[in-house]
Amino acid sequence: MDDAEHRNRTTETLGGAQADGPGEGAGSSACGSETAGWLRDALDLSGALCVLLGPDYTLLDCNEPCAAAFGLRREDVPGRSLSFLVGSELFASAFRRHVDRALAGEASHFELWLDLPATGRRRLAVACAPTDGPAYGGRGVILAARDTTTTERLRQELLQTREFMTTIVDSVPVALFTVTAGRGRVLFWNRPAEDLFGMRAQLVVGRTVAEIFSAEQAGALRRLDGLALERRAPLVTEDEAIDCGAGRPVRAHTVRVPVYDADGEPRLVLYMASDRTEERRWALARDRWGMLQQTLALCARDLLAGREEGALATVLGRLLNAAGAGRVSVFENFRDPVDGLCGRQLQEISAHGCEPRQEVPLLRHAVYGVLAPDWERPLAGGEVISGLPEDFSPAVAELMHARSIRSLLVIPINVLGRWWGVMAFGDTRTPRRWDREDVLFLRTSAEIVGAHLERTSVERELRASHDGLERRVRERTADLERTNALLGAEIRERKAVAAALTRARDEATAASTAKDRFLANMSHELRTPLNGVLGMAQLMLTTRLTPEQREMLQVCLQSTRGLLRIVNDLLQLSTIDQGLLEIRSCPFGLRRMLTPLLRGMTDEAARRGLALECAVHPELPDELVGDAGRVQQVLVNLLTNALKFTPKGRIDLLVEPHEPPSDDGTPGKVRFTVRDTGVGIAPEKHEAIFDRFSLGEDFMTKRYGGPGLGLAISREIVQRMGGRIWVDSAPGAGAAFHFVLPLLEARRDARPHPEAPACATCPAASALLDPATCGTEPPPTGLRASTGEPLRVLLVEDEPVSRLVALRALQSLGLEVGVAENGDEALQALARGGVDVVLMDMQMPRLNGEDATRRLRSGQVRGANRDVPVIGVSAFAQPRDRERALAAGMNDYLTKPYEIETLVRAVERQTGRNLRLPKETGGPDGLEKAY
Secondary structure, X not given: OOHHHHHXXXXXXXXXXXXXXOOOOHHHHHHHHHHHHHHHHHHHHHOOEEEEEOOOOEEEEEOHHHHHHOOOOHHHOOOOEHHHHHOHHHHHHHHHHHHHHHHOOOOEEEEEEEEEOOOEEEEEEEEEEEEEEHHHOEEXXXXXXXXXXXXXXXXXXXXXXXXXXXXXXXXXXXXXXXXXXXXXXXEEEOHHHHHHHOOOHHHOOOOEHHHHOOHHHHHHHHHXXXXXHHHOOOEEEXXXXXXXXXXXXXXXXXXXXXXXXXXXXXXXXXXXXXXXXXXXXXXXXXXXXXXXXXXXXXXXXXXXXXXXXXXXXXXXXXXXXXXXXXXXXXXXXXXXXXXXXXXXXXXXXXXXXXXXXXXXXXXXXXXXXXXXXXXXHHHHXXXXXXXXXXXXXXHHHHHHHHOOOOEEEEEEEEEOOEEEEEEXXXXXXXXXXXOHHHHHHHHHHHHHHHHHHHXXXXXXXXXXXXXXXXXXXXXXXXXXXXXXXXXXXXXXXXXXXXXXXXXXXXXXXXXXXXXXXXXXXXXXHHHHHHHHHHHHHHHHOOOOOOHHHHHHHHHHHXXXXXXXXXHHHHHHHHXXXXXXXXXXXXXXXXXXXXXXXXXXXXXXXXXXXXXXXXXXXXXXXXXXXXXXXXXXXXXXXXXXHHHHOOOOOEEEEEEEEEEOOOXXXXXXXEEEEEEEOOOOOOHHHOOHHHOOOOOOOOOOOOOOOOOOOHHHHHHHHHHXXXXXXXXXXXXXXXXXEEXXXXXXXXXXXXXXOOOOOOHHHOHHHOXXXXXXXXXXXXXXXXXXXXXXXXXXXXXXXXXXXXXXXXXXXXXXXXXXXXXXXXXXXXXXXXXXOOOOEEEEEOOOOOOOXXXXXXXXXXXXXXXXXXXXXXXXXXXXXXXXXXXXHHHOOOXXXXXXXXXXXXXXXXXXXXXXXOOOOOOOOOOOOOHHHHO
């Protein structure tokens, strides 16, 4: 078949102009040809890619756009297979299935990506439809493909834009959602809205407001939406209650923005809501606290100023409402000869809706030892008892259930300085835990009730006395005036005593606070000059001295250290009184702990001509868990005491098991005994010597020094560690001090706790113990190896005497020392570089050492080595002062006054360099010997 014949047949097929039979004339053929030509032109101009397939997938024809897209001439297409155009793989995976469906008479549509030689990779939407024609002897297939690449890319960009906008909207810290202006259907619900209302978007979007909220809530929302649409302006609601029914009602600040279409018709309402639930809760708490204060004022007025009958019942009802309780009762204590301490119910008030008061025999004679045996001591001590039925004894729980009480609060009432009774509040609605504000409010109300009872008690006594006087008026008229005068004087005296007691209490509290503040300040003020005296005395010992001068300087040094021990003891007492005494538990080696302690004590004993020996029981494990520093402190106090009161003989330290560990996990106990052959202690003074400022001899005739604080501090430490301390002694027979501590046996893999306190927390032992043996001092930083070059130290100190002491001490070690008088100057010096270690005072003008260290560590000082070791120095010796310095970034901490050897060891630890203490140039005795 030639090309002209094939083209004519194709034209007939595309144009649909087929001869119906031999009867058709030439005019009909001409008309069909014209129609076919017009249709072909239309297909060429449509832009679609069109091909005609025969039953065997052979290309019969294509339009011009298709031939151009594949880089072919139109006349080259007929006779080829469809796989020639689209490739065999794509033909098999996509086209063949749809062509087969078309040959079976079913049209279909599909989309695919196709690489076109003329335009590259394109996205095509293909329509595949069957057609009939004589040119191919039966059914054929027309494929028409439309280029949708641009549309697909726009769709992808739209999806990305939508995801981007969704991310932005979800990141806004405001709940955003939209509802239609008609039925109120939710169209959008961002993530903050999910968090605020507790409902996921997939459960909300597409549902109406009436389907999400309750009828009442939905009606309120629709009314406000209608108001915003009517005003055609945003509607702001400062505090709107919204409850989705998801268990999280919220109070929100909402803004409704009406949205209209191009014709001005209402379309949407955009909600913007921010949570004010917490803010409202705080406002309600503030309002409630104001209400409680007002209630207290009214109660005080009614009870203390008013005199009408039933005032107590009125006040109890007011307290009941303010506390939100169901019942309140007042019980008075009395002591029964058989049952002991008991309580009787005087009055009870029930809230509205609660069962009124009933006569319960148990409440008229409640025996504390039977009903609540563990209540008497805490209530007498002024403590409050609260809890649920399961928190109390079975008898109390049964009584609470019988009275429909789900939570109980019992507050003691004191009258004339003694425990008079209790006020009991019962919550009959919820098993709540009473919060701090309720307890504080009701404790204050109990004090007001106690003051009222004091007044009524006095008035009752006066009335009883007055009635008795009236009965005897005819017989003892002359005594009436005298009795009245005595009673009036007694009343005034009682009131004066009460006022004096109140003043004394306030003065005692103020005095205690002032004492603690005074001790802390005086400790700081005393340590600063002591630092100068101690430092200069040590430096003098490094110079050439006569034996007499050396002896006087060592006496001065010994006296200064004694004064420092007294300051440390006073500061320790202040720490104990303020509740700041820390007991830390970490693994330690028992024998490693005792070695440095005994080394210092043995030298002192030998100097006094005494023998000092220590024996540790072989059954005791070496690794224990406890506060090694506090154990050292107690042992130093006891050994120092023994040295003081033993003129001759010996002193023994014994460490042995006291009780083995129990099966229930209770740790074993270790007993420490310090026995001496000294003067002994009278039995009647065995307890008194553990009191503060108490001495074992008469103050006016005493032979031994000391303020009497060491044993008192030791007892406080032992008791805080869960142990006990006592003494066995008699005059002339020596003394044996014992203390027992519960100490756990450490595991094999246990390591010292990283936050264990250094020996510096044991002030009394600081002159005798070697901190390096305790394993608790900060490790050396290893700044640089010992190269022989002198270390460069920056001394930052504003106090002239302390600066001079440190400067002379550092220079005597052969160090290069730079000086700064405040934090600003120190940072300027560090910016210039060349500093190996910094000695930083904590308190300085302009910029203190703590803030200066923080700036250095944070990299704010340009040119400075932010990791240079910093040793903090201060006259404040509380443990929290050391912790604050380390928290600021300092590597170590020294307390003024410090021994020069302590300063040397601190510099060695931080630099990794070995320094030698200076010796006197003229002889073997020098500073090293003075230590």
